Amino acid sequence: MKYKYEFDQLIIELYGDVDEHYVKKIRDDIDFLISRQGISSVVFDFKNVSFVDSTGLGLIFGRYKKLLARKVELLLRNVPSHVDRVFRTSGVYSVCPKI
Amino acid sequence: MDNYFKMQIPAKSENEAFARNTLAAFVLPLSPTVEELNDLKTAVSEAVTNCVVHAYDGDGSVAIVAEIHDNMLFVTISDNGKGIEDVDKAREPMYTSGGDERSGMGFTIMETFMDSVEITSSLGQGTSVTMTKSFGVC
Numbered sequence: 001m002k003y004k005y006e007f008d009q010l011i012i013e014l015y016g017d018v019d020e021h022y023v024k025k026i027r028d029d030i031d032f033l034i035s036r037q038g039i040s041s042v043v044f045d046f047k048n049v050s051f052v053d054s055t056g057l058g059l060i061f062g063r064y065k066k067l068l069a070r071k072v073e074l075l076l077r078n079v080p081s082h083v084d085r086v087f088r089t090s091g092v093y094s095v096c097p098k099i
Numbered sequence: 100m101d102n103y104f105k106m107q108i109p110a111k112s113e114n115e116a117f118a119r120n121t122l123a124a125f126v127l128p129l130s131p132t133v134e135e136l137n138d139l140k141t142a143v144s145e146a147v148t149n150c151v152v153h154a155y156d157g158d159g160s161v162a163i164v165a166e167i168h169d170n171m172l173f174v175t176i177s178d179n180g181k182g183i184e185d186v187d188k189a190r191e192p193m194y195t196s197g198g199d200e201r202s203g204m205g206f207t208i209m210e211t212f213m214d215s216v217e218i219t220s221s222l223g224q225g226t227s228v229t230m231t232k233s234f235g236v237c
């Protein structure tokens with residue numbers, strides 16, 4: 001996982017296979033990053049993601065709920081087609097738009 | 100050629116990639132499309148992850164049995180863990196016993212990405228998920 005700020009937007013780049021094994025290693029780091037005040041939106045970038053299963057959906061929905069309380073948007077970017085298929089099945093785009 | 104394999108692995112998240120990639124390698128002789136391979140890997144990952152996350156409080160194992168007949172894959176993924184009280188409820192989209200960190204979409208993804216999904220479970224005995232998928236027919 002890598003992150004950067006573009007003005008007041010926090011960009012989080014995920015890498016490799018986003019499954020239970022990966023998510024449990026990065027979840028706390030992501031929560032620390034998104035807890036920072038002054039962020040207007042958070043973007044998950046999937047450019048370098050080779051695989052995602054429902055654990056990745058749980059990561060998104062879990063962060064979405066935390067950010068919703070602070071009215072911070074969560075956006076999904078550079079979603080490859082194999083990841084898109086999982087996302088479309090789950091309806092995640094109805095709360096976290098694809099950009 | 101008809102074929103089969105059986106394997107047993109510790110129910111640890113480290114093994115999820117091994118399990119889904121093994122199944123992907125197993126069906127290669129059926130000339131799957133990239134999309135079919137991804138669907139299979141995702142469905143297998145869902146079933147194995149459920150064994151890892153839900154089945155045991157401590158250590159346990161996951162058994163995988165796969166068979167190919169003609170262009171059909173049959174795969175059974177099972178554990179000897181705590182079992183599911185209400186399988187119909189567990190299958191519902193968004194149902195999860197896992198709290199805020201799980202989406203409850205695992206079984207829905209298996210049903211969407213495979214041709215059939217059958218679940219048998221008994222409390223205290225374990226859970227077994229059998230899925231089928233045929234390859235190369237559109």
Ligand SMILES: Nc1ncnc2c1ncn2[C@@H]1O[C@H](COP(=O)(O)OP(=O)(O)OP(=O)(O)O)[C@@H](O)[C@H]1O
Pocket residue numbers: 054055057058145149150153154178180181182183189190194195196197200201202203204205206207226
């Ligand atoms: N192998 C299993 N052993 C015990 N309970 C299970 C097993 N597999 C599934 N369950 C039960 O069925 C429920 C639904 O499973 P499903 O995979 O659809 O969602 P989830 O695992 O909770 O969330 P997600 O898959 O989206 O991370 C689980 O919350 C759990 O209660």
Ligand SMILES: [Mg+2]
Pocket residue numbers: 054145148149204205206
């Ligand atoms: Mg699951």
